Amino acid sequence: MATLVAPACFYCRHIRAHASGYRFRPARHAIGSMWPRCDWHWRFQCDLCGHARNFQGIAYCAHEQRYFCLDCSPEQRAQQGAFWGWPYYLRLRCPWRSETHGCLDRLEYDGRHPWQTDLDGRREKRGMSPAREIQERWSLRVEPVEKVTERVSRESWDASGTWWAGRYGVHGDVNREWVIDPALFRLLGDVRGRRVLDAGSGTGYLSRLLADRGAKVAGVDHSARLLAVARRQESLDPRGIEYSKGDLARLPQFDDDTFDLIVSNVVLQDVVRYQEAFREFHRILRRGGRLLFSITHPCFERPLPGRWIREPPDSDRVEEWKGLLVDRYYDRVAIWWGPARKPQAVGFHRTLEDYASALYDAGFLIARIEEPTPSAEALERKHREFADYLRVPLFLIVEAIRPSPPRR
Template identity: 35%
Template sequence: MKEQIREQWDTNADAFVDLIGGEGTPHHKKILNPCVERLLGNVKDKTLLDAGCGDGYLSRYYAKKGAIVTGVDISPKLIDVARKPGSDIDYKIADICNLEDLQNNSFDLVLSNLVLLNIPCLNEAIKEFHRVLKPDGVLIFSIVHPAFNFYGPGSWQMGEKDPKTNRRQGIYFKVDHYFEEKEYQRYWKTRQGEDFPAPISFFHRTLSTYLNTLSSAGFHLIEFVEPEPMDDDLFFDRERRIPFFAVLKARKM
């Protein structure tokens, strides 16, 4: 399974890097990233683990803000892209479910942005985050909201094209089989609207599974956010009606 996931991300690496464009998609920029930044607070001189760092755009962003960043990812191709000459970010190829190269109690902050929904081993990853955090260290992770994820139990029922946005209108969002925790494979779309070269594995879990996994590992929940779009851009008409992302901030006890 680990090899299959590594291969998916390696195969999709070029398409993924192009989609992220060095700064995230509009959904990241206008909905998710401002929320994550507020929850992280002042990162200056703090040790930060970017767990599942992808092309490293968030590692670079928080390193510029003064954090001492380690970025890990399972995809050697994405780590290759992330490593830039002259950067003092420490990038490693690693599985977040087994961070054996990282020491106990070594980070002030762990950020895992849109990664835990792509791994089969949630329990192990959360335990590893707990182990590598210092006492009172903070974990922030984001996921696509599991109740409203169309790579899971849901889908928009679509109507006519809206002339203002040139997008098809969402009539309502249908959710079914929410309690069935299972793997889905889906193709992401490139900026040009073509399928990525390989499908991506998504692991649907209920919100209670995420919350109970945190508390069983010894985390105390500080804040749970379902972030709303930052402005009234017509592009986010659907995202203003139901939450696209869920973000959790928890402290190591």
């Protein structure tokens, strides 16, 4: 009877091609895939968030004897310098100490991998994910738009609100802080004394930033859980912001011609009746007032219509992302998404034409469209987070105006 021989690890083969003395290790994970992996080059678990990550996207602090991943690191810099055929490695800022650490690929190269310095840890395979296959980090499903009512949407955001709010700091989440908001505030200009509605205010972070710039701010959101976060912050550190609960498609709490400016930041792709929301915005804006909103880019948003092709599929090296597969662009569907084993929130895929037509039908004129990109500083400090944003835009910003009547 023939003896089955375990295939060589995908990464061991890569390293051996650049270091002839490197020893192959047998693959024990993802055996049936094109990228079988040995224990050393498998996925390791972050001691902060608990998620498993490709070994090239997780670092180790020897002082704390703990692993931490890209997402839990305040900074991820690409440290140039060729090794084993790779032109750089990711160096992560430690969440516990004021120092940086290379990821496990570089630590192995330098002889400082925790399994090289701690034989007991190596025998016990400390830090390694016990899973045999690459598991999806995000949970996704698609269903017809007609199945999602405003109530269903609101309940989904209430259910996921705790996780969502946990991603936010003073400046929002990483995308808002580093990519969207710099462009948004540049387009907003001077807001001092302006009456501004934060439409879909969520945790209220943007409302507070607008108030700090001198705006008179009102915030509205349909999620009671997110509103509670915003109101609690307002009670602890008052800015004079008035928050109310409501569906953006129906805002009876606001009179006609109330606001000089409406801002909606990565919200409208999640609104059930977005056409009605645009009509309400038009009603409560004064003539000549502006609507400035950002959305996930309808041409490239993930998981529909865009999906990155990665080889291996959990690679954190953007150069190993072969391209973005775009398909089924005209499928107008509801998308449920969230971290694996967490409550899902619901949003919608719509076409660019859908948004433009809804604005036109509501009486708006589109003044400007921008596709924001990360700054040089963002790319330096958050390399892995943003390197792919220079290949394909993830967000779209639209400025629309409620036109003034022609002069007689």
